[in-house]
Amino acid sequence: MTRIDRRALFTSGAAAALLAATGTSLSAAPRPGGVLRLAVPRQDGLMEQVARGAIFDTLTEIAPDGVxxxxxxxxxxxxxxxxxxxxxxxxxxxxxxxxxxxxxxxxxxxxxxxxxxxxxxxxxxxxxxxxxxxxxxxxxxxxxxxxxxxxxxxxxxQVDRPLAQAVGTGCYRVERAQDGRHFRAAKVADHFKAGHAGWVETVEVVVIPDARVRAEALRDGYVDVAALPAPEGLIEKGGFLYHPSASDMALAARSDVGIPRTVGDRTALDDGRIAERWWRI
Known part of the structure; x- marks a missing residue:
């Protein structure tokens, strides 16, 4: 069974200050810069959850090591x-x-x-x-x-405003958004988490209802990460990463995407922080 909504998009990831806790090697350390483009299905408001994880903060946070x-x-x-x-x-x-x-x-x-x-x-x-x-x-x-x-x-x-009007304290500020269709946000300069999260310069999320089309978009380089139920059409091409694995996958990513090694264990990948915790290699 795939777990697109809870195991794919809400991964806790390592930041530089957490390398020791997560076991991430220095060679796999997050790097700043680039664009992270995600393709998600329409159901369960997944785009909105990823977007809100980029825009907003909470009083406390469960780190990748569950602390x-x-x-x-x-x-x-x-x-x-x-x-x-x-x-x-x-x-x-x-x-x-x-x-x-x-x-x-x-x-x-x-x-x-x-x-x-x-x-x-x-x-x-x-x-x-x-x-x-x-x-x-x-x-x-x-x-x-x-x-x-x-x-x-x-x-x-004002926590329930439409995405295009949302204002938070998160690592990313909304540039444009249309609920249920697409979202784009830019990195906030001099954010209080600088050096610990918010690695890419721009985050884009697009809703693509058909899983086959999402796979094609990933294969052809239009997106960097896609929520997918299976690796058909990708494995034979090579150069892709599968999370949690090719046999039990929910996410596929290009090989130049940094996927955190350690996952928070509060519940299965539930915190919506993929935008600030994933990076480009």
Missing amino acids: LRAELAEAWHSSEDARMWSFDLRRDVRFHDGTPLTADDVVASLKGRRIEGAEVSGVQQVADHRVEILLRAANPHLPYLLASPALVIAPAG
Whole structure:
């Protein structure tokens, strides 16, 4: 059985600072530059999920080695009963429109949103760069849960705008987009993750419903990565990489695409970060 939607497009990948943790060799280290072009099917909103992973950040992040790491939050702590949590925000973050990230944006983005696995009774600002989340019941896993791609942060909480109008703090800024058809974004200069993620200069995602056409687009060099159920039409040509394998594949890529060796184990390739974690060799 193929796993296009959960095992193909949402791979956690290695960044330079994570080489030791992931086991990636220096020769396979991510390299900056180039364009990464992806072809995806129409179902399950896969284009939108990849695009949102490029545009937005969350308070925390599950790294490729499965370890919880800070993202928009730089530190956090809880009360002894694990019901009151405080998150200190990074001070060097700006949204793509140039406005600085504040606690107000975080509160507006999270208020009223369901945090899977936690019972939230309140989210509030306690300082310009600090928010508190109060839970109805103790939960020591809240920082881990906040890494969910459903809990992205946007200015004034505008997390559900159409892709063409989406503004986040992610490694890529939207250049053009049409929901369900195509997406193009450019690397943000001087991003706070520079040197750790966001390797290519441009990310493009195009929806191609027919798997045979996606395979042809990859074979003929029109795209660099394609979500595919099987390697027909590619293996005999050679020069392609298959993920997880040719016999149980969900993704195929050209040989000049850097595919991270280590995959986060929270769930199967679920975090939508392929745009910022894959690279061109």
